[in-house]
Amino acid sequence: MRGLFDWLRLLCAVLLLIVAHFVLRPLLGDRIEINFLVLALLVLSIRVRPGVGALLGLMMGAAADAAAPAGFGSAMLALTLVGYVTSWLKAAFFAENAVLDGIVIFASAWGVILIRLFLSGRGFEAGAAVTALVWAPLSAAATAVVGALLFTVLRPLLKPAAA
Amino acid sequence: MARTSRTGTRTDLALLGVALVLAIAALILPSGVRSRVQGALRSSVAVPLVSAQAWAERGRQAIVDHGRLVNSVDSLALGSQSVEPLRSENDRLRALLGLGQRLQWGFVATEVIHSRQDGDEHTVLLAAGSAAGVRPFSPLVVPEGLVGMVRDVDARASTAILWTHADFRASATTTDGLAFGIVAAHLGTGADRYLLEMRGVPFRSALKPGTLIVTSGLGNVFPQGVPIGVVLRETKTIEGWARTYLIRPIVSPDAATAAMILLPPRAAAGVTGAWSSVTAAENTQKAIAVAGDSIIADSVRVIQERLAKLALLDSLRRAAIYRGDSGVRVESGTSAGPPVEDARAATMPATLPATLPVAPKPASPAPAAPRSFVTKRAPSGVPAATVPARATPATATASTGSPPPVRPRTPATARADSLARAAVRARAADSVRAKSVADSAQARNRSQPKAPENPFRLPPDGGPA
Secondary structure: OHHHHHHHHHHHHHHHHHHHHHHHHHHHOOOOOOOHHHHHHHHHHOOOOHHHHHHHHHHHHHHHHHOOOOOOOHHHHHHHHHHHHHHHOHHHHOOOOHHHHHHHHHHHHHHHHHHHHHHOOHHHOOOHHHHHHHHHHHHHHHHHHHHHHHHHHHHHHHOOOOO | OHHHHHHHHHHHHHHHHHHHHHHHHHHHOOHHHHHHHHHHHHHOOOHHHHHHHHHHHHHHHHHHHHHHHHHHHHHHHHHHHHHHHHHHHHHHHHHHHHHHHHHOOOEEEEEEEEOOOOOOOOEEEEOOOHHHOOOOOOEEEEOOEEEEEEEEEOOOOEEEEEOOOOOOEEEEEEOOOOOEEEEEEOOOOHHHHHOEEEEEEOOOOOOOOOOEEEEOOOOOOOOOOOEEEEEEEEEOOOOOOOEEEEEEEOOOHHHOOEEEEEOHHHHHHOOOOOOHHHHHHHHHHHHHHHHHHHHHHHHHHHHHHHHHHHHHHHHHHHHHHHOOOOOOEOOOOOOOOOOHHHHHHHHOOOOOOOOOOOOOOOOOOOOOOOOOEEEEEEOOOEEEEEEEOOOOHHHHHHHHOOOOOOOOOOHHHHHHHHHHHHHHHHHHHHHHHHHHHHHHHHHHHHHOOOOOOOOOOOOOOOOOO
16 A cells, blocks of 8 residues: 555656646746656656666657657657666666766766757757757756756655565 | 576566667658657647647747747837937938928038037037038028028038027018017027027017018128027117017027038028028918908907997987887988988898887886877977977876876986987987088079070060060
8 A cells, every 4th residue: 555655656746747848848948958758757767677667768758759840769769778777777876865866867868868869860960069069968967957856855755665 | 586587687678679679660660650650649648748738838939929029019119219300300301401402502511510518509510611612601501490600610610600609690680671680699597598689670660479580681691581580579678779579599409400501602692482481471470460450350340330329229219218108209201311210220230130129118107198299399490300208297297187207317317318318419410410511502502693594585475575
């Protein structure tokens, strides 16, 4: 019963982050975007096996690609890799350390942006370098800051029950 | 334990492989198939997400549009602030072009640069100098009228004094040329500082407020007919040998940002017709005012005459009513003029009724007496006028056999009696005058010698001649 309640809280938090990704992110800015979908995937992937994390990443990527006008499949591939890797490395990275959490989130978000940028064909256009090296790190940093704060605040709620 | 871990790892790798295959398959799908898959996702499981994203995009677009609209409104407001000055400057330049077309030759268009330093506000810098033909004392004009006069000239620029300068003088006159004077700055305090004075106007020339003052052309500095201002009022001066008038200038010195310098040949040749619209409007205004005054005076005179006649007739009727009669009658057989009723009808205005309402006869305890007329014959054959008999106790007793009621004599009745007597006397005097003229004519006829009779005419009875 306790485990079900924890999963319900976790699902509510994930749903809120997914909704925030589609509702709040467009309102926050054009250049620097906070990727709430990566945060939701990280929240889930640290609690599941790497394979399940990969499938969750695939589903979230499909949702992201459905709402994107171009580059269908790029988000699926990027989030699949992020879900698998973060789930595989959860023991190492998701300790009680906000800075470490932030670094993982930063790397994940930047990687997602880079993968989507190059797989969607926009990585070879004019201005792609600026996007990849300036705006993408800034967006990843913003995502990392928000994620670190979120994990610090919600850690008591999202902490899985002791086995 | 290790076996379980290896099995899990294999499962994870298998799931990862499936996910990667699906993702890569989505990436390498043909565009048509990819679009259909994407559309199916949008219309099925991703509907809430896509709708939420579309709503958010609209909200963001609204925010961006709001900012853009605010910027546009700010830009328009900022632009509208500069529209009015540009419009007025455009109007001034158009008017200046019109003046140039009327002048046709002998002028230099120049920009007027005002100095904002204290003590130098009555002098302006002009962007034209001797190279353009400008000479000292050249008039500086704008489409409305006179602005000032060039004082110093350089090769490329010159300075001019405005009419507000203490040294400014101009010989001026009215548009009809009946009054002359010298126009100078008023040098008053406050708002009066920006008025002009017209000094030395002869006492016989009284100028009405609103009279247009133009340059007279005397002195060979300003050509004749350039408007200067309009008369405000007369001011008292200590000289006392001439009139001085305050003039409201037509041209505001600050508004003159572009002007024309009349070159000496043009000033000498005159500018007839260049400001004709202003003078024509002044003359038209005067004519309308004079016509209106005469019409009003005639109307007032006619109304006064008619009111006097009506008052006289009403007095006569009132006097007759008080005497128990309905009016004054003149015997038609002996009178030279029409009866009073006819005369009254003749003098009544067409819009008024021929007879005035008669006041009710005052109630009297005695029975109504028959009409009693006393015929007064004026000496020397004056036509008889029949007037109601004065209600003396003797006549009343003789006619009715009973004493008439005694009516108190009030100031109103006394005035009515006097007016009636005056009317009768005036008519009698006219008749006497007419009679005397006729008598004198008959006397002249009698005094003239008779014409010689025809000796060859036979007597009427046929007897011997």
